[in-house]
Amino acid sequence: MRKESNVHLDLKWENRNRVFNKIREAGSISGPVLSYELKLSRPTVKQNLDELLEEGYIYESGSFGHTGGRRARAYSVSALKKVSIGIDITKNHITVIMVNLCGSMIYEKRIRQAFSLEEEYRKLLGNLVEEAVREMQVPKENVLGVGLAVPGLITEDHNKIFYGKILDFTGLTAEEIGKYIPYPCRLYNDADSAGYAEISQSEDIDGAFYISLSNNVGGAILINHKVYKGEGSRSGEIGHMTVVPDGKDCYCGQKGCFETYCNAALLSGMCGGDLAAYFEKLEQKDEACGKAWEEYLKYLTIAVNNIRMLFDCKVILGGYVGAYMEKYLPRLKQMAAERNTFEDHADYLIACRVKKEALALGSALPFIHELWKQI
Ligand SMILES: [Zn+2]
The missing domain is CATH 3.30.420.40 (ATPase, nucleotide binding domain)
Structure with missing residues (x-):
């Protein structure tokens, strides 16, 4: 019995996930079209739309159809429901970007600042992140995390730099560098991040x-x-x-x-x-x-x-x-x-197709891509 109920739950979740991702890919789509394209019954689609609406992942973005006839409601992803932040750290610059739930870059800021292991530098990172969140008017609970792209080799758990000769920061952990960043932090190798951003496009x-x-x-x-x-x-x-x-x-x-x-x-x-x-x-x-x-x-x-x-x-x-x-x-x-x-x-x-801020983008995108698979 238990097994059967798990299968039922898995299927229910899978349908919901397909509905969400179809809306995301389409940009704007109606219930009947979702039902047709996903080969799901109208009641199943409606139930999932109601759930996603209630949780705030989608919103009613308009309607389709000719005037006079019955118009179908259009649904779109609530782009700011979840965001992630990417920071590219180099010897002389810091770049901060933000990616929304649709995977689009919605904020970028680059400043000239020499890298340092000093407390002041870490505070600056924290301030830059807070500034991005404030400027985009994103509630704090909507921030999934912060990816830091650095010129170094990173342990598999994204937590530690195990070779960092360029900036002389071998051994530095995500918690240490993100001491003043109030969100979960992960480290990424810079070239891996850029490659990931590129392949995502x-x-x-x-x-x-x-x-x-x-x-x-x-x-x-x-x-x-x-x-x-x-x-x-x-x-x-x-x-x-x-x-x-x-x-x-x-x-x-x-x-x-x-x-x-x-x-x-x-x-x-x-x-x-x-x-x-x-x-x-x-x-x-x-x-x-x-x-x-x-x-x-x-x-x-x-x-x-x-x-x-x-x-x-x-x-x-x-x-x-x-x-x-x-x-x-x-x-x-x-x-x-x-x-x-x-x-x-x-x-x-x-x-390359991504000609701007590929490193920061590639360190922010994984948070969003992981969520796409979980909603
Ligand atoms: Zn060499």
Whole structure:
């Protein structure tokens, strides 16, 4: 008997979950259409709509139908019923974003602030989160949590940085860095976050390798819309793949790491740290910038070809440099094709779609995506 009743409850919950997600995907939809598309009876749909309305996950957003006839009520997701916050922490900046229940970014703020382990810095993080919540007029109980994307390797439970040489914060926990943030905090690796944000916007891509070409270089292996973490949560660390034996010194202590040849700072450093200015000069055919770009593409080609040989999957070029890559893709494709043993083209190369705040976005989205499966 008990077993039967569990099956009944599971089915009841599954129907409710399908109704909610259908409304979310449609944006606005009526009861009869829900019933038709989900192949559920009208009373079942109505019961679920009533429940979701009462709990505040959806609201009546209008009506469908011609004037004169009976109009069907339209339902939409109450976007602020639940939100999550993402923070991107880098050496010199903090970016805070908020994502609503529909998975859309509704708030963003970026400030210049050097990272520090001091109490003041942690208080600032707390203040920035409170400011976002206040400004968006979201009740505190609607905030699911805060994801912090950091340049470090993170334990599987998202609680501790177990390798954090870039900001010298190895050992720091989510509770410690989020001491003044009054919501559950989780840590995420920066490149994993960016990769996750990218794959969330790419329904058509099942498997890909995301390269984050920012001031540090990282990567994420994306399989079935999830990040493959590896045995020790160190997967995709392409920045420390050797591309030149005994080459340039890397901060990690090794020599010739990919990171030392393809970090964005090598390019922006030619224009006082301004990457946009670098690409402007490149467009104006500045000789030094052109030379640096060819050198950059040479090493990038080695990395993307190695990834293609390993995984035979799409390679997404992301991070600061990835955001400018669309225009230069034909040249990079040509160089990659020349290096490829099996293919005479490199159409597997894609410029990233998420060009802004991918890191913060990717650390906020998991909270919302988990809830989509639970409502
Ligand atoms: Zn290295």
